[in-house]
Amino acid sequence: MDPFLQAAIEEAQTGLREGGIPIGSVLIYQGKILGRGHNKRVQQKSVTLHGEMDALENAGREPASVYRESILYTTLSPCPMCSGAILLYGIPKVIIGENQTFMGSEQLLREHGVEVIVENDPTCIQMMEEFIAKNPALWNEDIGEP
Amino acid sequence: MDPFLQAAIEEAQTGLREGGIPIGSVLIYQGKILGRGHNKRVQQKSVTLHGEMDALENAGREPASVYRESILYTTLSPCPMCSGAILLYGIPKVIIGENQTFMGSEQLLREHGVEVIVENDPTCIQMMEEFIAKNPALWNEDIGEP
Numbered sequence: 001m002d003p004f005l006q007a008a009i010e011e012a013q014t015g016l017r018e019g020g021i022p023i024g025s026v027l028i029y030q031g032k033i034l035g036r037g038h039n040k041r042v043q044q045k046s047v048t049l050h051g052e053m054d055a056l057e058n059a060g061r062e063p064a065s066v067y068r069e070s071i072l073y074t075t076l077s078p079c080p081m082c083s084g085a086i087l088l089y090g091i092p093k094v095i096i097g098e099n100q101t102f103m104g105s106e107q108l109l110r111e112h113g114v115e116v117i118v119e120n121d122p123t124c125i126q127m128m129e130e131f132i133a134k135n136p137a138l139w140n141e142d143i144g145e146p
Numbered sequence: 147m148d149p150f151l152q153a154a155i156e157e158a159q160t161g162l163r164e165g166g167i168p169i170g171s172v173l174i175y176q177g178k179i180l181g182r183g184h185n186k187r188v189q190q191k192s193v194t195l196h197g198e199m200d201a202l203e204n205a206g207r208e209p210a211s212v213y214r215e216s217i218l219y220t221t222l223s224p225c226p227m228c229s230g231a232i233l234l235y236g237i238p239k240v241i242i243g244e245n246q247t248f249m250g251s252e253q254l255l256r257e258h259g260v261e262v263i264v265e266n267d268p269t270c271i272q273m274m275e276e277f278i279a280k281n282p283a284l285w286n287e288d289i290g291e292p
Contacts, residue, residue: 045207047207061187064286064291080231089193145210146211
């Protein structure tokens with residue numbers, strides 16, 4: 001497996017062990033991990049730190065020149081907020097673990113020229129299927145659904 | 147002036163006094179301020195806490211039923227990330243201090259049925275014009291521009 005998708009999955013698994021929502025992400029620049037993160041809704045009571053946002057936050061302040069040569073990996077199709085962050089910073093490529101359990105704003109990303117690759121990785125799918133089945137209310141809260 | 151826009155401006159002014167970027171926001175639910183915040187790029191080295199995101203974060207975890215009856219005030223037209231957060235949580239109405247110094251994703255919001263009101267308030271415009279003139283590199287970093 002792509003080692004960066006593996007790193008994103010490991011972040012998701014860390015989140016699950018912490019009692020959180022298992023979505024992880026890594027930001028890659030020049031072949032190295034610049035930032036890694038996972039969903040912090042439960043752990044930090046955060047409504048903004050989805051996995052992708054946490055990876056961006058942990059990467060720290062960077063100029064546009066860095067973002068515009070970076071790749072974002074995420075275990076799950078990015079929601080409107082995370083997709084908006086990708087567009088804000090001009091990240092040109094996103095590699096998505098799966099979009100079977102949740103379909104994010106992939107169309108919006110593509111419309112703005114972002115290269116979007118969906119792996120539909122079985123580990124990612126199983127992780128979210130199990131989590132959603134066990135925690136439907138928490139999951140709905142995370143995606144703004146009633 | 148609308149007291150909630152005034153509260154958002156006060157948040158922006160607080161950010162400016164802290165040495166930060168003067169953009170503020172408040173989230174309103176049932177006629178009261180549920181959360182208030184301002185851009186924290188400088189203060190917390192945060193790349194995700196734009197003013198609107200900080201207000202959402204400070205409001206804390208809420209169910210969709212709350213967001214869907216809330217109003218978000220922001221001193222500046224919301225960028226793609228903040229607009230994405232508005233769409234994620236289904237906030238139906240956004241009141242914007244100004245969109246003269248920066249045009250965010252207002253069209254995307256309207257396409258998704260969000261009511262968008264732009265006040266073009268002179269205080270908001272002057273605050274950002276002065277800030278951008280004095281801090282062009284910091285401002286460009288905040289909006290992902292080179």
